[in-house]
Amino acid sequence: xxxxxxxxxxxxxxxxxxxxxxxxxxxxxxxxxxxxxxxxxxxxxxxxxxxxxxxxxxxxxxxxxxxxxxxxxxxxxxxxxxxxxxxxxxxxxxxxxxxxxxxxxxxxxxxxxxxxxxxxxxxxxxxxxxxxxxxxxxxxxxxxxxxxxxxxxxxxxxxxxxxxxxxxxxxxxxxxxxxxxxxxxxxxxxxxxxxxxxxxxxxxxxxxxxxxxxxxxxxxxxxxxxxxxxxxxxxxxxxxxxxxxxxxxxxxxxxxxxxxxxxxxxxxxxxxxxxxxxxxxxxxxxxxxxxxxxxxxxxxxxxxxxxxxxxxxxxxxxxxxxxxxxxxxxxxxxxxxxxxxxxxxxxxxxxxxxxxxxxxxxxxxxxxxxxxxxxxxxxxxxxxxxxxxxxxxxxxxxxxxxxxxxxxxxxxxxxxxxxxxxxxxxxxxxxxxxxxxxxxxxxxxxxxxxxxxxxxxxxxxxxxxxxxxxxxxxxxxxxxxxxxxxxxx
Numbered sequence: 001x002x003x004x005x006x007x008x009x010x011x012x013x014x015x016x017x018x019x020x021x022x023x024x025x026x027x028x029x030x031x032x033x034x035x036x037x038x039x040x041x042x043x044x045x046x047x048x049x050x051x052x053x054x055x056x057x058x059x060x061x062x063x064x065x066x067x068x069x070x071x072x073x074x075x076x077x078x079x080x081x082x083x084x085x086x087x088x089x090x091x092x093x094x095x096x097x098x099x100x101x102x103x104x105x106x107x108x109x110x111x112x113x114x115x116x117x118x119x120x121x122x123x124x125x126x127x128x129x130x131x132x133x134x135x136x137x138x139x140x141x142x143x144x145x146x147x148x149x150x151x152x153x154x155x156x157x158x159x160x161x162x163x164x165x166x167x168x169x170x171x172x173x174x175x176x177x178x179x180x181x182x183x184x185x186x187x188x189x190x191x192x193x194x195x196x197x198x199x200x201x202x203x204x205x206x207x208x209x210x211x212x213x214x215x216x217x218x219x220x221x222x223x224x225x226x227x228x229x230x231x232x233x234x235x236x237x238x239x240x241x242x243x244x245x246x247x248x249x250x251x252x253x254x255x256x257x258x259x260x261x262x263x264x265x266x267x268x269x270x271x272x273x274x275x276x277x278x279x280x281x282x283x284x285x286x287x288x289x290x291x292x293x294x295x296x297x298x299x300x301x302x303x304x305x306x307x308x309x310x311x312x313x314x315x316x317x318x319x320x321x322x323x324x325x326x327x328x329x330x331x332x333x334x335x336x337x338x339x340x341x342x343x344x345x346x347x348x349x350x351x352x353x354x355x356x357x358x359x360x361x362x363x364x365x366x367x368x369x370x371x372x373x374x375x376x377x378x379x380x381x382x383x384x385x386x387x388x389x390x391x392x393x394x395x396x397x398x399x400x401x402x403x404x405x406x407x408x409x410x411x412x413x414x415x416x417x418x419x420x421x422x423x424x425x426x427x428x429x430x431x432x433x434x435x436x437x438x439x440x441x442x443x444x445x446x447x448x449x450x451x452x453x454x455x456x457x458x459x460x461x462x463x464x465x466x467x468x469x470x471x472x473x474x475x476x477x478x479x480x481x482x483x484x485x486x487x488x489x
Contacts, residue, residue: 006233007201007210008162012175014154014185015123015193016059022122022152023050023092030191034145042150044088049279056152057099057283058293059184060120063154064100065294066182067115073284074099074119076277084144085125093121093155095274099283105158105178106302107170108342114159123151126192148192154184160199160210165229169222172196177301177346189220196225200232202240211236212246216253216260228253232260304350308341311357340367349374355383361390373404380414381407389417397421438483441466453488460484 018028024041041048064071077095098119105113126148131140156175162168176187176194187194196219201211216232219225231253236246251260299307344350349370356366369390374381389410393403398421406420413420441463442449452459464480 001234001237003205004202004233004237005205005207006164006229007160007203007213008164008168008229009160009199009213010158010162010168010171011197011199012156012158012172013123013195013197014063014156014179014187016056016152016154017183017185018053018055018059018152020053021150022053022056022120024150026150028151029147030188030193032147034143034147037147038149042087042146044086050092050277052280052283053152056120057285059152060099060118060154061285061290061293062182062297063156063179063184064103064118065290065297066178066184066300067100067103067105067118067156069100069103069115069118071100071285071290073097073282075282076120076280077274078277079121080273081271083124084142085127085146085149087125087146087149091122091124092277092280094119097282099285105171105175107167107174108302108305108338109167109170111161111167113161113171116157116159118154118156121153121155123148123153125149160201165226168198168229169226172222172225173346174301181300181348182297189222192220195220198225198229198232200229200236201246202233202236211240212248214246214248214260215250217250217263219253224253224255227258228260231258235260301345304345305338305341308344308350308354308357309338311354312337312341312363315357315363340371344370347375349378352378352381352383352386356387356390359383359387361387362394365390365394369404369407373407374411377411379411381410382414385410385415385417385420389420392417392421435483437470438463438480438487441470442487452484 015028020026021028021042024039026039026042027037029037041050061071063069074094075097076092078090079093079095080090082089098117100118101116103115103118105115107113125144125146128143128145129139130143131138158171162171176185176189179185179194180187185193189195198216198219199213200216201213203209203211214232214236216228219228232251239246247265249265250263252263253260341350344353344367347370352374353366353370357363366386369386386407389398389403389406392398393400398406402421406417409415409420409423410417445463445466448459448462452463460481463484468480
């Protein structure tokens with residue numbers, strides 16, 4: 001890729017979290033027996049009329065406001081094309097007048113990516129091609145499930161501001177976090193409720209003119225998105241360097257052979273023969289309604305990251321986790337801290353971490369437990385109990401391993417840390433009692449102690465193990481090691 005620049009624009013389709021479909025009363029639910037969540041409208045039967053879902057409009061406005069868009073009056077159009085999963089042979093979408101325009105999204109890295117539009121449309125049904133490799137041209141026959149037909153979608157179209165696959169993944173990850181935070185979508189790529197089309201082109205470094213783009217359709221994971229972009233960019237560069245032209249077309253990413261394959265020539269706007277949907281009135285959101293929606297928005301991921309960062313700065317601490325970042329092994333402490341914060345916010349566990357730090361808990365301990373031991377969720381754990389447990393661990397009242405066990409109980413059953421520690425009988429051994437046990441052990445094993453003092457470091461495990469055995473596992477291993485080092489001199 002030396003001497004070339006990749007230019008990327010993404011179209012992200014997110015299913016909205018409504019109870020019913022965009023234009024009918026059929027349930028908007030994932031899964032279920034095929035063709036059971038349908039009705040005459042979603043099947044496109046003659047004589048049916050669409051009725052717009054008000055909640056879908058509200059969620060679309062929430063998305064627009066969260067993406068710094070201008071919310072405007074909008075209209076629906078018919079996008080005409082034939083495909084078996086589109087029963088009417090047209091899709092109701094927004095074309096000339098989308099509900100949201102001219103916004104932007106700021107990446108965690110600080111880069112600002114333009115949002116051209118974020119418009120409403122209905123989803124299609126789902127085709128299953130049976131036989132061969134699962135593609136239509138290889139199949140013996142195809143089956144259609146219309147349960148998804150008519151589900152409300154928001155299509156978020158970025159400007160061509162992205163320049164590599166890592167930025168693209170960062171953009172989708174941040175966008176997904178925003179959609180989930182505002183309650184607009186569940187963002188489950190594995191269930192198809194968030195899908196990405198990538199418009200990819202390349203140009204020589206320094207060129208201003210955009211190259212011919214290819215659209216890679218319906219990528220359903222961040223890993224696949226990165227691979228598809230890297231492959232397609234390299235394919236286009238190889239074509240151009242060989243003196244060939246890139247053909248504008250729609251391509252499919254094949255996860256099995258890690259390559260893109262041609263689907264069809266790229267349709268232009270005229271191919272879809274857009275015209276205004278005659279059965280739907282323009283949508284003109286009331287200004288007071290939009291203001292009320294704006295006021296109801298929760299703190300977005302960027303703001304939550306800033307709050308947690310400020311709390312860490314105020315505590316005067318730095319990254320102290322046991323999490324490793326293989327992609328950035330030489331990252332500074334500040335970079336590692338930012339990565340930890342991003343992970344915690346993406347799991348929606350920043351409220352717990354923030355409350356514990358603000359109550360005086362050690363940030364390194366907070367991050368260690370949240371990142372390592374709460375990956376499956378916080379359950380019944382409260383911020384007060386979490387802070388209490390961390391104080392006990394920091395003060396040597398409970399060992400690190402026992403703290404982990406107590407934390408698991410608090411997640412499962414709730415309650416206070418003190419009660420959970422007492423119920424398990426895990427109170428740490430008093431320092432004076434621990435010192436006496438160590439002195440007694442040294443006297444009983446003078447030969448081993450001398451060898452340890454002479455540099456046979458592996459014997460530390462012997463002494464720690466004997467103390468843990470004598471205290472029935474209640475001693476803090478780190479405290480034992482520290483006392484051994486003091487006596488060793």
